[in-house]
Amino acid sequence: MAASLRSPGWYRAAFSMAIGWVVAFVLVTGLRLILGWQQEISWESITTVSLITVPVAFLYGIGCMDYWLYWLSGKPTKVDDHADHGARKWQDYFHFNTDHKVIGIQYICTTFFFFLIGGMLAMVFRAELIAPGMQFVDAQTFNGLFSSHAALMIFLFMVPVFAGIANYVLPLMLGAPDMAFPRLNALSFWFLPIAGVMMCLSFIVPGGAFATGWTAYAPLSMNAPMGQTFFSIAAQFAGSSSILTAINFLVTIITMRAPGMTFWRMPLLGWANFATSLLVVLATPFVAGSQFMILFDRALGMNFFDAAQGGDSVMYQHVFWFYSHPAVYIMVLPGFGIISEVISTHARKPVFGYRMMAFSLLAIIVLGFAVWAHHMFVAPMQNWIRIPMMLTTMLIAVPTGVKVFSWLGTMWGGVIHMRTPMYWAFGFITMFVLGGISGVMLAVVPFDIAVSDTYFVVAHFHYVLFGGSLFTIFAGIYHWFPKMTGRMYNESLGKWHFWLTFISFNGTFGPQHLVGLEGMPRRVADYAEQFAAWNMFISISSFVLGASVLIFLYNMIYSWRSGPIAPANPWHAHTLEWQVSSPPPMFNFDEVPTVVGHPYEYGVPGARHGIFKEPEPVVATVGAPAEETVAEGATGADDTSSTDGDA
Amino acid sequence: MKASHRIVGIVGAILATAALIVFTIEYDWMGTLIADDMEPIDTVYRALTIASIPFFIIICAILAFCLVEFRAKPEDDDEKDGAPFHGSTKIEIVWTIIPTIVVMALGLYAWTVLDKVEAAQPNSMTIKVIGQQFAWNYQYPEQDIKTGGDLVVPVNRPLYFEMTSADVIHSFYVPSARVKRDVADGFTTRIRFEPNKLGSYPIVCTELCGIGHATMRSTLRVVTPAQFTAWVAAQKSAKAPKPTGANTDPQTWPGAFKNSESSK
Ligand code: HEM
Ligand SMILES: [Cu+2]
Ligand SMILES: [Cu+2]
Numbered sequence: 001m002a003a004s005l006r007s008p009g010w011y012r013a014a015f016s017m018a019i020g021w022v023v024a025f026v027l028v029t030g031l032r033l034i035l036g037w038q039q040e041i042s043w044e045s046i047t048t049v050s051l052i053t054v055p056v057a058f059l060y061g062i063g064c065m066d067y068w069l070y071w072l073s074g075k076p077t078k079v080d081d082h083a084d085h086g087a088r089k090w091q092d093y094f095h096f097n098t099d100h101k102v103i104g105i106q107y108i109c110t111t112f113f114f115f116l117i118g119g120m121l122a123m124v125f126r127a128e129l130i131a132p133g134m135q136f137v138d139a140q141t142f143n144g145l146f147s148s149h150a151a152l153m154i155f156l157f158m159v160p161v162f163a164g165i166a167n168y169v170l171p172l173m174l175g176a177p178d179m180a181f182p183r184l185n186a187l188s189f190w191f192l193p194i195a196g197v198m199m200c201l202s203f204i205v206p207g208g209a210f211a212t213g214w215t216a217y218a219p220l221s222m223n224a225p226m227g228q229t230f231f232s233i234a235a236q237f238a239g240s241s242s243i244l245t246a247i248n249f250l251v252t253i254i255t256m257r258a259p260g261m262t263f264w265r266m267p268l269l270g271w272a273n274f275a276t277s278l279l280v281v282l283a284t285p286f287v288a289g290s291q292f293m294i295l296f297d298r299a300l301g302m303n304f305f306d307a308a309q310g311g312d313s314v315m316y317q318h319v320f321w322f323y324s325h326p327a328v329y330i331m332v333l334p335g336f337g338i339i340s341e342v343i344s345t346h347a348r349k350p351v352f353g354y355r356m357m358a359f360s361l362l363a364i365i366v367l368g369f370a371v372w373a374h375h376m377f378v379a380p381m382q383n384w385i386r387i388p389m390m391l392t393t394m395l396i397a398v399p400t401g402v403k404v405f406s407w408l409g410t411m412w413g414g415v416i417h418m419r420t421p422m423y424w425a426f427g428f429i430t431m432f433v434l435g436g437i438s439g440v441m442l443a444v445v446p447f448d449i450a451v452s453d454t455y456f457v458v459a460h461f462h463y464v465l466f467g468g469s470l471f472t473i474f475a476g477i478y479h480w481f482p483k484m485t486g487r488m489y490n491e492s493l494g495k496w497h498f499w500l501t502f503i504s505f506n507g508t509f510g511p512q513h514l515v516g517l518e519g520m521p522r523r524v525a526d527y528a529e530q531f532a533a534w535n536m537f538i539s540i541s542s543f544v545l546g547a548s549v550l551i552f553l554y555n556m557i558y559s560w561r562s563g564p565i566a567p568a569n570p571w572h573a574h575t576l577e578w579q580v581s582s583p584p585p586m587f588n589f590d591e592v593p594t595v596v597g598h599p600y601e602y603g604v605p606g607a608r609h610g611i612f613k614e615p616e617p618v619v620a621t622v623g624a625p626a627e628e629t630v631a632e633g634a635t636g637a638d639d640t641s642s643t644d645g646d647a
Numbered sequence: 648m649k650a651s652h653r654i655v656g657i658v659g660a661i662l663a664t665a666a667l668i669v670f671t672i673e674y675d676w677m678g679t680l681i682a683d684d685m686e687p688i689d690t691v692y693r694a695l696t697i698a699s700i701p702f703f704i705i706i707c708a709i710l711a712f713c714l715v716e717f718r719a720k721p722e723d724d725d726e727k728d729g730a731p732f733h734g735s736t737k738i739e740i741v742w743t744i745i746p747t748i749v750v751m752a753l754g755l756y757a758w759t760v761l762d763k764v765e766a767a768q769p770n771s772m773t774i775k776v777i778g779q780q781f782a783w784n785y786q787y788p789e790q791d792i793k794t795g796g797d798l799v800v801p802v803n804r805p806l807y808f809e810m811t812s813a814d815v816i817h818s819f820y821v822p823s824a825r826v827k828r829d830v831a832d833g834f835t836t837r838i839r840f841e842p843n844k845l846g847s848y849p850i851v852c853t854e855l856c857g858i859g860h861a862t863m864r865s866t867l868r869v870v871t872p873a874q875f876t877a878w879v880a881a882q883k884s885a886k887a888p889k890p891t892g893a894n895t896d897p898q899t900w901p902g903a904f905k906n907s908e909s910s911k
Contacts, residue, residue, distance in 0.1 A: 086774025118820060139858045213855050219832065220815040220857060312740040312814060314831065323851055346725065347717070351736035378818060378827050380834035383765075387758055394750040398743060404706065405742045406734075411713040414729030418718065426710060433706055437699040446688050446697060450677065450825040453818055453853035517676045517692075519822025521853040524861035568736065572726050603728030 001476040008063025008096055010071045020057030025104035039232035040556045044226055046298055047205070051233045055194040063096035064187045073435035086586040098182035099172050101584065103189050105484065107164025108477070110189075111157050114196045116549070118152035121145050122560070128525060130442075130539040132532050142525035144209030144227065148199055154331070156196045158469055162334035163188075163245045165476050168484055172577035172584060173267050175258025175593045175610060180472060184244055190242035193232040202230035203219035213523060215324070216290075218316040229298060232291040239288045242330070242608040246280035249273050258576065258610065260595035265609075267575050267599040268357055272337025275361040278327045279333070279368065287323035290316060298461050314380055321372035328359065329368045331465060333361060335472030336403055336602045339425050342475045343410050345573045346422040351602040352409030353402075360406075366395045377448045386445045400436055404429060414602075419571075420494030424475035425501050431467025435460060436514065454524075456516025462509040474498075474552070481559070482566030486582045489563060493555040500548035507541030574609040575599050650724040652715075661707045669701045681844040681869060687760045688823070698753065768805035768841065774798070776810040778817035778830040781859030783850065792882045797866045798850060801875035805841040818854035821867055826844045829854055 004011040028046045032039075063084070070077045086092075086099045093106055128135050137145065167185065171178055179185045202209040207225020210216070221228050252502050253274045255265065289389060293316065298301040303309035305316050344351045351357060373381060373389040407429060416422065438460040446548040451457065474497075481489045511534045516522075520531045527535065569578040576593055577584070594612040601607030671693055680689060717729070775786035786793045800806055810819055812830040820827035824840040852863035870878065 133780065134761075139861060143855070143858065143860070179819060211858075217816055217855070217870065220855065297689070307831070314834065346852065347729060349729035350731055350733045352732075353739050356734070356739050379816075379829045380831050380836045386761070390757065391751070394754045395747070397750055398746050401746045402739070402743055405824075408706065408709045408713070409738070411717065414713070414717050415719045415723055415727050416713060416717050417725075418714075430707060433703055437703065440699075440753075441692070441695045444691060444753065446757055446761045447691050447695065449827060450688055450692075450822075452827065453820075514676075518678050519820070519849070519851070521820065521851050521861075523855045526861040528864075539814045567797075601731065603731035 013061030016057040016061035020053040104168025111161040114156035125194035143211035158331040188244040195238035198234035246277035267341035269337035283326035307452035338476040348415030351416035364401040421479040428471035435463030454516040459512035487563035504544035771807035779813035781863040816865040
């Protein structure tokens with residue numbers, strides 16, 4: 001027991017979390033005693049402080065800080081024997097690990113776990129909305145349900161799942177042995193379960209879950225029950241996670257590309273994550289700031305947003321949207337990258353207008369910082385801001401359109417293999433275009449004034465986020481499933497998953513445009529009789545949509561355990577991740593590849609993207625049994641040369 | 648693909664576009680409109696939709712064409728590649744410039760509409776709107792009336808609303824007049840419209856404001872000038888509903904942090 005308390009792991013984590021809570025208790029109660037306040041024990045203050053101390057203690061316990069603490073305290077740092085690198089058994093996925101492939105899987109599974117929770121919350125409130133009046137839950141619970149649905153989907157799923165996919169795939173694509181800062185990478189992952197669990201725990205505190213929407217507008221959130229504090233602090237952990245990962249991606253992309261891989265020879269997923277990471281490091285501090293201000297208002301009475309005390313509640317919205325508009329691009333740009341990979345691979349065509357694809361990403365991130373107030377057209381801000389914001393918002397449609405047309409151009413003249421990822425790519429293009437169209441409509445101020453904060457907006461962002469981003473995630477998961485697991489998924493289940501999702505998605509969110517236009521407000525537990533028929537239809541479609549996820553889960557779990565063994569390069573793609581075994585060896589490349597050409601030169605005679613100096617011994621060729629190469633990778637564990645990038 | 652198939656496809660796409668455009672023009676999307684001067688908003692919506700339809704149809708048609716024409720044949724082996732072209736600067740310029748022109752034109756058009764629907768009208772009647780958890784209160788300075796009941800207004804008289812909130816942010820939304828604006832403590836927001844149709848129409852709150860948000864509704868009653876005068880007189884005789892009190896019941900927000908702090 002004592003030994004297991006000393007070495008990193010779950011026992012030490014549990015023990016140090018208990019200590020962390022005691023620290024919070026002593027700190028708060030001690031302070032109150034010293035200050036002579038009558039009510040010495042304030043459970044609410046103790047909880048607030050412990051929401052910071054307990055997670056930090058957890059991070060220490062699980063082992064995220066051991067190396068740094070040794071170093072800080074002047075002790076000799078442990079020689080890195082790569083004991084915490086790579087997974088040999090499934091339990092390894094539940095421990096601190098610095099291998100980007102393990103972290104990638106940890107990310108993806110964790111984010112999908114919260115995706116399922118968020119989805120189930122949606123099932124509950126869609127059941128409530130099946131008819132006017134109140135059915136199953138009270139209004140406060142309803143508000144808590146949709147708020148945590150949105151918060152989980154955005155902060156615990158959409159943003160980090162892309163970081164997870166890129167974590168796995170990107171170093172392989174770049175020809176790098178790992179991310180630039182493996183320990184930082186692990187730390188960013190472990191922030192996530194903290195944020196997610198904290199949001200879920202808010203359901204059991206007095207007053208219920210945070211119920212002010214994922215936007216947490218002041219002044220409503222200032223006086224809301226304690227669940228709100230859980231949101232404010234969880235958002236800090238989720239935000240820190242994305243900032244640290246983004247820094248890691250930036251450094252990895254800038255410094256760790258294989259020899260010969262110039263920026264203009266980098267696969268578009270690399271470009272997409274480069275652009276996204278820039279957005280994240282520039283924008284995420286703003287949401288952190290906004291939530292800190294809420295927290296200070298709540299805990300310390302700072303009056304940032306209390307008009308009676310000279311505060312300004314519209315300032316909150318400016319700060320919040322200055323992050324949260326770029327955030328919607330954080331949630332879709334990596335998906336653009338995935339779709340470019342998927343389409344060029346399965347259509348066997350060079351990406352149409354590769355450079356414009358990269359430039360349009362950069363144009364989107366630049367413009368993306370100049371449009372935030374389109375979320376505030378009906379807020380009490382100066383009227384004149386609405387016009388420039390309308391025009392910049394409409395302009396964003398141009399680079400976005402360039403990408404859509406270029407995907408069509410990529411397919412044109414190809415040899416299109418309709419495998420499951422390609423189904424999702426087709427679904428993505430059509431649904432995302434619809435979401436983009438309603439986006440441009442919402443940018444038009446006089447129309448937005450009519451439909452802002454109605455179900456029309458709900459329809460818009462589900463078309464771009466579900467039909468857009470989530471479809472790219474599914475495309476990416478199916479596309480790289482063989483690489484990540486070494487097994488093939490089941491094609492016909494994949495197609496069933498697609499069709500069921502595609503149809504019920506449209507059944508769920510299509511009619512929301514109509515009820516929104518007719519004036520049904522969003523975020524309501526109850527609604528007027530005139531919307532009853534459509535809402536019944538929407539709710540039933542949404543249950544089918546929920547059920548379609550089960551097909552996906554079954555396919556993933558079943559195929560991971562007993563799908564057919566995947567070859568190294570099932571799609572005959574050119575990018576580097578497909579040139580190593582499935583799954584790749586522990587340090588990715590036994591031989592550092594040299595990049596000699598563009599990544600998508602399908603049909604160009606004799607074109608190569610990457611070459612290995614000695615092709616015969618290490619590189620798994622097409623059809624090589626995966627087990628053999630896995631074993632080979634595992635024996636490479638004593639190779640210490642390749643991952644000494646210290647965080 | 649056979650030439651006849653292509654023709655069927657193209658004709659189908661054109662027919663679909665035409666049908667959708669006709670449908671867009673004919674369909675009653677946003678329900679009754681009681682303010683003639685807000686008509687341009689419905690027109691903007693239709694214009695945007697009509698501009699989007701060909702765009703969407705073309706994309707779908709190209710996707711369908713690719714799917715039929717360029718799909719791998721069963722006899723193709725997995726490594727057969729498509730034609731190796733990398734792009735075309737000319738096409739890329741075209742599909743950058745044309746959408747830019749289209750969205751900017753739509754934007755400028757929308758700007759003129761916005762100016763039109765928000766232009767101040769002479770002879771407006773001012774009404775003050777105060778949102779509070781979870782009710783709407785109205786004050787008529789001209790008539791010197793305060794009410795927590797229906798919003799009663801005379802037909803064909805331009806209305807001018809000055810709005811604020813007693814607590815959190817709400818949003819004053821009259822779907823049948825296509826207007827809404829948030830109300831917030833510390834700010835005065837303004838909207839206007841002129842009701843031209845007699846009848847009762849819903850008013851709803853569209854900014855999440857707490858537990859009673861969904862049912863924070865009110866009714867707009869557009870009446871004849873004579874009825875309005877009568878209503879004003881009845882209000883003055885003080886039998887009508889008074890402004891509802893703010894929901895200050897602390898049980899609504901149990902455990903609010905500041906309350907416990909100040910209870911020391
Ligand atoms: C052509 C591109 C787009 C345009 C012009 C656009 C425009 C807008 C506008 C004007 C709003 C505010 C509507 C209102 O609240 O009244 C909005 C809301 C929203 N958009 Fe978009 N959008 C675009 C693409 C996207 C994308 C790609 C995403 C995410 C992947 C996205 C996610 C959202 C979300 C989540 C909201 C609602 C936020 C909230 O109030 O909770 N949009 N969009
Ligand atoms: Cu936005
Ligand atoms: Cu409300």
